[in-house]
Amino acid sequence: MLDGVPAETPEDLMRSRYTAFALGDARHLADTWFPATRPDDVSVDAGTTWLGLEVLSSEEASDGRSGRVAFRARWRDAATGELGTLEEDSRFLRRAGRWYYADAL
Template structure:
């Protein structure tokens, strides 16, 4: 995992805005709790990508759709998260978001965003990422 200060701001930009990792997604990544909503799970998964925590990504992925291995792309730096919409009920939730990234340096620097409509399912009382489709947010 890429080290990140527990007192630095959480990559997901959760509420309150600028909250430290230790008061936002950090406990979920450390296995000290489970995200209580689909949005909280999505934010923790974004944070896991940002810090390279593939264990959190694996354990929060629904077993029916989870790949055999999960990898984070070390060439990407995740630079911001925008939650576009959140909907759902007690058993299924949908979060549409844009996750911004940069790659490279100097004149070869590239910027982009992953835009996705992610579906989350509650299983045994815990929210899990089921799947996602690209969106036009």
């Protein structure tokens, strides 16, 4: 994951990506984003402090090639103190033995 070891499940990858957002590790986010859906600019907003992750559901397709993770992540804007929640149902794809974030449904 952040240490280069591939995630074993879509949920493992979601958790490592949350950690990458919290630590500002744009490289990990780019490396774990499916190439066909990855934007040209993968950057992290330094003004956002991530406060916690709650995985709501996680599933992997029976063929092991796709999965979904629904989550809720809490954040705070460093400049204004505004609090917020990001809720997403994320789709993951497995290619050549590695999981990748594809997109939000």
